[in-house]
Amino acid sequence: MTADLEVPGSWRDYGAAGLPSPLRAALEAFVEHGYHGTSVREIAARAGLSVPGLYHHYPSKQSLLQGLLELTMADLLRRSEQAIAEAGDDRLAQFDAVVESLLRFHMYRREQAFVGSTEMRSLDGDYRPRYIGHRVRQQRMVDEIVLGGVDAGVFVTADPKGAARAVATMCVGVSTWYRVDGELGADELIERNLEYARAIVGYVAR
The missing domain is CATH 1.10.357.10 (Tetracycline Repressor, domain 2)
Incomplete structure (x- = not known):
């Protein structure tokens, strides 16, 4: 599981978080609906992936939360x-x-x-x-x-x-x-x- 993170620089520098698209999608959904109110299907749709495609990177909703x-x-x-x-x-x-x-x-x-x-x-x-x-x-x-x-x-x-x-x-x-x-x-x-x-x-x- 690889993450496309921003390159570490000064601790004061903040650009885009650079989260992988599944984690970015999970973050958006968790903020809006909470963990338990979010489905894997919704995260996959936000990430532009099929559910099996999402599971290829993150095998469960819990793994998405933990990765984030x-x-x-x-x-x-x-x-x-x-x-x-x-x-x-x-x-x-x-x-x-x-x-x-x-x-x-x-x-x-x-x-x-x-x-x-x-x-x-x-x-x-x-x-x-x-x-x-x-x-x-x-x-x-x-x-x-x-x-x-x-x-x-x-x-x-x-x-x-x-x-x-x-x-x-x-x-x-x-x-x-x-x-x-x-x-x-x-x-x-x-x-x-x-x-x-x-x-x-x-x-x-x-």
Whole structure:
């Protein structure tokens, strides 16, 4: 099973997601009707394939959901890791970078992020732990930065892990309301949400 993905570049760069046509069709259908409200026949029609042709690439509707979420999480984790690495050793720079990366992802990959959040309940038991592991890995990036920032005196929150969860939840929530044609542009929204995130972890400018 090969995927025609976009070539990895800067973590801030977002073009078309480059999903293979069956996954793109599944994504559109899952957003509109939900996983359980979508038939394999509908996905095949959207992809311009026969049902047997679709099954040649993805043997079940569940495999389509899993394939979509694997690519989504691989993209998210790659961007977060790249953002943190480019920030260097400064804890505030790392924090700002991972928050901005999460915000941009949930703005520009809004539909994929939405399906990832809402259809976790639809995952088969064999795959669900793997997907949860991806999400835990992302959360731990934020946790470690906040904990390190508290140890270094950069952040003063009394509950570093709780604050880190609150920051991540705020970023993920963007996927439910952000619109490209909204009142505020992406950069302005990111700037405002960085202020909120810094307040959550108790950053005080010196």
